Amino acid sequence: MDVGYWPWFTALLLFLAFKFYTSFNYLLAWPVTGLKKKTVAISGCDSGFGRLLAIRLIEQERRKSKKEVATPNILTIGTLNVADDESVKSFGVLVGKTVQDKGLWGVVANAGILGNSGPDDWLTAQDYIDTMQVNTFGVIRFVQALKKYVKKQAGRIVIISSISGRTPRPTVGPYCVSKHAVEAYADVIRHELIDFNVTVHLLEPGFFTTNITQTATNDLDAVWNRLDMETKIEYGKTYFKEYKESRFSRLSHCADDLNPVIDAYEHALLGRFPKTRYWVGWDTILFYIPLATLPTFAQDWFISFQRRNRPVPASMRKF
Numbered sequence: 001m002d003v004g005y006w007p008w009f010t011a012l013l014l015f016l017a018f019k020f021y022t023s024f025n026y027l028l029a030w031p032v033t034g035l036k037k038k039t040v041a042i043s044g045c046d047s048g049f050g051r052l053l054a055i056r057l058i059e060q061e062r063r064k065s066k067k068e069v070a071t072p073n074i075l076t077i078g079t080l081n082v083a084d085d086e087s088v089k090s091f092g093v094l095v096g097k098t099v100q101d102k103g104l105w106g107v108v109a110n111a112g113i114l115g116n117s118g119p120d121d122w123l124t125a126q127d128y129i130d131t132m133q134v135n136t137f138g139v140i141r142f143v144q145a146l147k148k149y150v151k152k153q154a155g156r157i158v159i160i161s162s163i164s165g166r167t168p169r170p171t172v173g174p175y176c177v178s179k180h181a182v183e184a185y186a187d188v189i190r191h192e193l194i195d196f197n198v199t200v201h202l203l204e205p206g207f208f209t210t211n212i213t214q215t216a217t218n219d220l221d222a223v224w225n226r227l228d229m230e231t232k233i234e235y236g237k238t239y240f241k242e243y244k245e246s247r248f249s250r251l252s253h254c255a256d257d258l259n260p261v262i263d264a265y266e267h268a269l270l271g272r273f274p275k276t277r278y279w280v281g282w283d284t285i286l287f288y289i290p291l292a293t294l295p296t297f298a299q300d301w302f303i304s305f306q307r308r309n310r311p312v313p314a315s316m317r318k319f
Contacts, residue, residue: 041146103149114131260281
């Protein structure tokens with residue numbers, strides 16, 4: 001081929017690749033089906049994403065049935081503590097009595113917390129355990145209690161993770177560890193449940209304004225106050241003040257519109273061609289997912305650059 005044609009040939013390839021990508025995404029985003037006689041169980045639906053998803057599914061069912069039904073085909077049952085074995089077992093028994101031989105179409109493991117945060121020097125092993133009791137073991141308990149009902153309908157399991165499950169976030173150790181672990185769990189059971197025609201789908205949202213982000217600085221004072229004097233001197237009050245202010249500043253940039261996450265949930269549950277992973281939010285799509293694909297040394301450079309204005313511990317300040 002003549003060298004002069006290479007730019008045009010390259011442009012054509014890029015155009016075809018773009019058309020293929022947009023067509024593929026259009027196919028994946030094929031209009032969702034209705035709930036019809038499907039039943040969905042959702043954890044953590046008292047607020048945030050879970051509550052909005054439950055409301056949307058109820059409203060969708062009402063529109064399709066054209067009559068007011070209190071809670072059609074959606075389980076909205078009392079109090080559930082995913083961090084407690086007995087609570088989840090009791091919930092599983094109640095679900096079994098409710099759906100009987102029909103089974104469940106969908107299980108949505110949505111419950112989550114931020115937990116204590118700060119530099120690892122400020123945290124304890126119990127902080128990690130407490131966060132994982134909800135974000136990791138809570139997901140495992142919930143799925144294990146209900147997946148036998150999903151098998152009856154060859155349905156879907158949908159788990160929320162976070163972009164923090166793909167890339168490290170310094171000073172949010174317990175949350176990141178819990179989300180990395182839940183990603184691994186979802187990957188494992190996705191392969192195991194193929195034999196039962198059950199599919200597993202993972203949401204990886206970026207930063208959205210929820211109860212988690214709105215209360216993210218509430219426990220910082222308690223974490224600081226419990227530190228021993230040696231650690232307080234090592235970091236200094238100036239560090240704590242600047243760190244707390246930087247947390248406030250970062251959280252102010254969270255997206256207020258939660259609909260993209262609810263759209264992803266709905267598609268994962270009811271879409272004709274659901275995705276295995278849903279990258280939700282422009283920060284996830286344009287920054288964090290590309291970051292996750294980089295070699296470690298490149299990731300480290302970008303994260304260090306992103307944190308270039310971070311506070312410095314008093315013991316490491318240059319006077």
